[in-house]
Amino acid sequence: GGGDRTTSVITVCGSESGFLFVWRDRHLWSDVRAHDGAVRAVCTSSDRRDGFLSGGDDGVIKMWSLKDRKLDNTFHVDCNSLLRSPLAQGCSLRCLATVGGGGTWQKVAFGTDRRVLYEFELDQKDSKRIKIVNNSLREINSAPSPSGCSALAPHPHSSFFATAGSDGVCRFWDLTSHAPLCELQLKEDCKELDWHPGDFQHLAVGLGRGGVRILKYEGITQSSFLLSVLLSLDQRTCGVQKLRYSPDGTYLAVATDDKTIDVYLVAQDYSRWGVCKGHSDQIINFDWSEDGSVVRSNDKSYNLIFWRVEEMRRGIIEPCRTTAEFADMSWASSSCPLTWSTQHVGKFYEAVSHIRDLDRSKNGSLLAVADAFGYLRVFTFPSIDRGRCLSYQAHAGGCGHVAFxxxxxxxxSAGSRDGCVMQWKVQLIPTEATSQVVSPQGRRQIVDSFNGEQQGGLQESAAGAGGLQVE
Known part of the structure; x- marks a missing residue:
């Protein structure tokens, strides 16, 4: 509401039929048909007591002047004409905000039903001809999926990453600009993503209904992002839990809801090599050894099982009977929560199912953990006995994926319900600052997260541990 609050209160609201209503105290003061479709956003400003903005399903932003009980439309912009990206066409306005000063609106920010925020600057030198400043439109932020981000995969050699969700859209993002590069409509519930580590430039997409799609990435040109569906693997009808390429790219392993891990030969058009059978409960995660010969996996019954991929008989890969030989084996990743090098992580949780994802840094010094409570935790690696961690409240409703x-x-980090992907900058904490438990004041000096306010608390500090700053 605007107006002189000592005498009356002016309230503006919009309707599903596209009308704007202006109320003075409890009485209807004025009304006008403002939009073709529902009014979704109304924005007032403390610097403009006599005007406000509105936005609706028609994708139009209008500026209104309120004088003598009359609404005058002083400026309007069709966002569908303003936004050049084909991904933004046919959008509907969902929110509006302004930045003002000196009695004028200097910037206008708006959000669309495509989960994208934009802003532009206004030229109001001539009050009778308000216009948008040339080249001032820019994208502020985007959200991966309205129903949660169920898959996340940074490219192994480049500064972009892929996300996917139950909306059936695979999206690609730039790490530097935070902007979307393109999207591919798969029209299927996507659960997992992983890039091929070699020169094949394949992206494997695990589906919620079962099956895998292999996408072929051919590069980025000035005008497009070259991507296509290469082939489909439909041997399974139960959902994909996890999938991961072997370090040398020879195999693709896919864990499914039926407690098995399928192993495919990449060079032979992804023909199935064998099936790992032996788990008694749903598989949580698995890792490849550095030489690509062994897979280790955890399930919800707290089992740790090892599999030698080459020891396949009649299509079945049996669990290894002895595990002592794997004690000194090097692993390409550390995604299993129930291993020797990650044993301290489990002490933070009552059940292993609360641990949603783990990822070890490429240099092997840090371990990032995503959990069901929305926390992102960073441990020193290996995290064996007295490992300590930094803890951040990263997401609402669960943190589903994490990756360096x-x-x-x-x-x-990707939210399993809030549909957000958070990008964090790694800041190493000096050893001398972390030799003992750090005070709350010291925490704020060491880790500057969430725009300067520590969220979730630094539970423990550790020499060489990494601090994260949200970008």
């Missing part, structure tokens, strides 16, 4: 970027400078 190709150069370990960034950490990406």
């Amino acid at each position: 970027s190709y150069d370990d400078r960034k950490v990406l």
Whole structure:
């Protein structure tokens, strides 16, 4: 509401039929048909007591002047004409905000039903001809999916990453600009993503209904992002839990809801090599050894099982009977929560199912953990006995995925319900500052997260641990 609050209160509201209503105290003061479709957003400003903005399903932003009980439309812009991206066409306005000063609106920010925020500047030198400043439109932020981000995969060699969700859209983002590069409509519930580590430039997409799609990435040109569906693997009808390429790219392993892991040969058009059978409960996660010969996996019954991929008989890969031989084996990743090098992580949780994802940094010094409570935790690696961690409240409703970027400078976390991907900058904490438990004041000096306010608390500090700053 605007107006002189000492005498009366002016309230503006919009309707599903496209009308704007202006109320003075409890009485209807004025009304006008403002939009073709529902009014979704109304924005007033403390610097403009006599005017406000409105936005609706028609994708139009209008500026209104309120004088003598009459609404005058002083400026309007059709966002569908303003936004050049084909991904933005046919959008509907969902929110509006302004930045003002000196009695004028200097900037206008708006959000669309495509989960994208934009802003532009206004030229109001001539009050009778208000216009948008040339080249001032820019994208502020985007959200991956309205129904949660169920898959996340940074490219192993480049500064972009892929996300996917139950909306059936695979999206690609730039780590530097935070902007979307393109999207591919798969029209299927997507659960998991992983890039091929070699020169094939394949992206494997695990589906919620079962099956895998292999996408072929051919590069980025000035005008387009070259991507296509290469082939489909439909041997399974139960959902994909996890999938991961072997370090040398020879195999693709896919864990499904039926407690098995399928292993495919990449060079032979992804023909199925064998099936790992032996788990008694749903598989949580798995890792490849550095030489690509062994897979280790955890399930919800707290089992840790090892599999030698080459020891396949009649299509079945049996669990290894002895595990002592794997004690000193090097692993390409550390995604299993129930291993020797990650045993301290489990002490933070009552059930292993609360741990949603783990990722070890490429240099092997840090371990990032996503959990069901929306926390992102960073441990020193290996985290064996007295490992300590930094803890951040990252997401609402659960943190489903976490991953380091190709150069370990960034950490990406994906919300399983809030539909957000958070990008964090890794800041190493000096050893002398972390030799003991740090005071709350010291925490704020060491880790500057969430725009300067520590969220979730630094539970423990550790020499060499990484601090994260949200970008």
